[in-house]
Structures are given as C-alpha cells and as structure tokens.
Amino acid sequence: MLENKIYKISILGPQACGKGTQAEFLSDKLKIPAISVGQILREELKKGSTVSEKIKEEMNAGGLVSNAIINLIVKKRLTQSDAAKGFIFDGFPRIRIQAKSLATLTALTHVIVIEISDAEALSRLSGRRTCSKCGKVYHLKFSPPKLADICDDDNEKLIIRTDDTPEIIHERLKIYHAETEEVIEFYEQQGIVIHVNGEQSIDAVKEEMFRKLKLNS
Numbered sequence: 534m535l536e537n538k539i540y541k542i543s544i545l546g547p548q549a550c551g552k553g554t555q556a557e558f559l560s561d562k563l564k565i566p567a568i569s570v571g572q573i574l575r576e577e578l579k580k581g582s583t584v585s586e587k588i589k590e591e592m593n594a595g596g597l598v599s600n601a602i603i604n605l606i607v608k609k610r611l612t613q614s615d616a617a618k619g620f621i622f623d624g625f626p627r628i629r630i631q632a633k634s635l636a637t638l639t640a641l642t643h644v645i646v647i648e649i650s651d652a653e654a655l656s657r658l659s660g661r662r663t664c665s666k667c668g669k670v671y672h673l674k675f676s677p678p679k680l681a682d683i684c685d686d687d688n689e690k691l692i693i694r695t696d697d698t699p700e701i702i703h704e705r706l707k708i709y710h711a712e713t714e715e716v717i718e719f720y721e722q723q724g725i726v727i728h729v730n731g732e733q734s735i736d737a738v739k740e741e742m743f744r745k746l747k748l749n750s
C-alpha cells in the first residue's frame with residue numbers, strides 16, 4: 534500500500550525545531566529524497582554553472598536569490614529520477630511567492646509544521662558553540678564538549694557565532710512569524726497541514742508525525 538502512494542511533503546517550522554532530522558526520518562521511511570533548497574544553491578555555486586553566475590549576480594546586487602532562480606532550481610531538482618515517487622522539502626517554501634510558484638510545478642500532498650515556542654527556539658540556539666578552527670558545532674545542553682569551551686577534536690576554543698546571538702535569533706524568529714506563517718496559512722486553505730509538537734524528544738516527534746501521516750514507525 535505504501536508503495537503506491539506518492540508523498541509530496543514540505544516540513545516547515547522555526548530554526549532549531551528539528552525539521553532537518555525529521556525530514557531524514559521520513560526520507561528513510563518513504564524512500565524518497567529530502568531536499569534542501571539552500572543546499573542545492575550552495576552546490577550550484579560551487580559547480581560554477583550558468584545558473585551559479587546568475588545566483589552570484591543576484592547575491593551581489595541585493596543579497597537574496599530571486600524567486601525565478603529558486604523556481605528554476607526546484608523545477609530541475611524535481612525532474613531528477615529519485616524524485617519521481619515523491620520528495621520532502623526541508624524548510625521550503627519559506628515565503629508566499631515561493632509557495633505560489635511551487636504550485637505551478639507540483640501540488641504538495643502534506644505540509645508538516647513542527648511547532649516550538651520562541652522561548653524554546655531561543656534556548657536551543659543560544660546554547661550553540663562552534664569550534665573556531667574546524668567549525669564543529671556543540672550544544673551546551675544536548676552535545677557538550679568534554680572540556681568546557683574546548684573542541685574535542687583539536688583543543689581549539691569554542692565561540693558563539695554571530696548568527697547565534699540572541700538579537701539575531703530574535704530577528705530570524707520575527708521573520709519566520711511574518712513570512713512562513715503566511716505560507717502555512719496558504720496550505721491551511723488547502724487542508725493539507727499537519728501540526729506536530731516539536732517540544733518533545735526527537736523520537737516522540739517522529740512518532741507523532743508518522744502517526745498523523747498514518748505511517749507505521
């Protein structure tokens with residue numbers, strides 16, 4: 534039964550809600566790819582393709598990659614053979630115009646929203662420490678280094694990246710509420726949104742998500 538059904542899923546939620554991890558669980562279960570649009574953009578940039586020249590131009594001009602380019606990249610990705618039986622977007626679409634463009638390419642079957650409060654997001658993100666040399670990421674509570682503020686691998690000092698300061702985290706959460714909640718509303722109108730409580734253990738989040746998708750875990 535599972536094999537016949539096509540799942541076209543998007544997992545959304547604020548930073549640190551665990552959507553990347555849950556996308557991987559679903560990818561393993563359903564044997565369909567988890568797709569990160571940000572990752573594809575970074576890969577295109579590395580390849581130095583024609584598209585990458587355009588991406589660079591736009592990034593230099595205004596900082597954000599245009600919807601036309603995003604749509605092109607997504608379209609290209611969805612035509613790859615592994616996505617023929619479905620896919621899982623990790624954190625995409627992020628803004629309403631992306632959702633509308635995506636609708637011209639394909640129709641999502643499920644949108645999973647992993648919910649955590651701003652306080653929880655702040656607490657998860659503000660505990661992050663990064664090695665100043667190798668870039669390894671630790672968390673004071675969830676994955677602390679063996680010695681305080683020292684990298685296990687190279688004994689270098691751990692730092693707080695500027696991305697992980699409370700001001701920047703607040704700013705990102707504000708943007709999430711303003712932009713992505715509009716996207717969620719867009720899909721609510723189609724009746725395809727599933728809400729999952731992200732403030733549980735990773736396994737409990739997975740179980741709730743699988744149960745609501747009517748999958749066996």
Ligand SMILES: [Zn+2]
Binds near residue numbers: 665666668686687688
């Ligand atoms: Zn290190």
